[in-house]
Amino acid sequence: MAVMDVRDDSKGWLVMWLEPLGEDRWLRPDENFRVRSDYNGDELAFSITFWVDDNDRSAGIENAAVWIEAGDCYAEVVDRAGNLIECGHQRPAEVDRRWQASLEEAQKRAADRKRAADRKGGGETVG
Known part of the structure; x- marks a missing residue:
């Protein structure tokens, strides 16, 4: 079994x-999560990358991708x-609301584009 611990030291x-x-998944300070897989091969099972988003950082949020x-x-x-x-897990309600609003806005824009494309296509047939 492959295992990697992730700890929030911030x-x-x-x-x-x-x-x-x-x-x-959202970790609080000093919280520890364990990622585990049933992989038993010789290759690297996990890698981790960190990135900085200025808006997140100013809100006290760090990001890591496993x-x-x-x-x-x-x-x-x-x-x-x-x-x-x-x-x-533990996603703050405000973040959840912002993400949901962004998703709804993206879906609305996609539907608007589709309606515009359908109108533009009119009665044309592709043959």
Whole structure:
């Protein structure tokens, strides 16, 4: 089994992104999560990348992506007691509201573009 611990040593939130799935889990200061996979090969099972977003940093948020490099991309994330930690764990309500509003706006723009393309296409047939 491949295992990697992720610990928030900052004074604010650490968002751990599980990639390539794009799942988020939020760690409080001094909190520790364990990512584990059933992969037993010789290749590197996980890698980790950090990035800085000035808006996040000013809000006390750091970001780290745990990339599943080998094995099943559906790795488990557990806390110190072994409890399963799901996507969205501890995501602040304000962040959830902003993300939902952004999603709804993107869906509206996509629908508007589709309607415009349908009108522009009119009764033309492709043959």
